Amino acid sequence: MREDAVSPVIGESLMIMLVLILVPIVTISLMNQLPEERVPTVTIRMGQLIGDEVTFYHKGGDWVKKSDIKILQNGEQKTFTYDNPVFDLGDQITVSGVIPNVRIDFIAKNSIVFSGEPQP
Known part of the structure; x- marks a missing residue:
């Protein structure tokens, strides 16, 4: 019985889930770093x-x-x-x-x- 076909499918699925989890986290972190609107002097x-x-x-x-x-x-x-x-x-x-x-x-x-x- 050959099981090497299962490993690439699981690997791809894990990579996609990792990207779907990390992209929103990075986006939210970057949005919190934006400077506030400056008050005029x-x-x-x-x-x-x-x-x-x-x-x-x-x-x-x-x-x-x-x-x-x-x-x-x-x-x-x-x-x-x-x-x-x-x-x-x-x-x-x-x-x-x-x-x-x-x-x-x-x-x-x-x-x-x-x-x-x-x-x-």
Whole structure:
């Protein structure tokens, strides 16, 4: 009785099972090594409060998409005037409805990049 035909079939089956087990393990391990999305680094200067409006100036660093910008005061989102799709070097954003001497936060991608109290 010849049994050498059984050995290659079992060997191939074991190799296929090994590949089917290792590929997902390696894929999951590599996906965990991907870097997280980077928070933008922006230098912002806040101007003087004029009436109920304050202006934020982009003085350096990364550009930020307009859709990623939130400006909060006392947890309330403030409306701002800005026409470009990105906030870049030399640009300015005017925020209305600001209360004097109350902390205001400039948030980009869910991270506070500037915090200060508007002064009249």
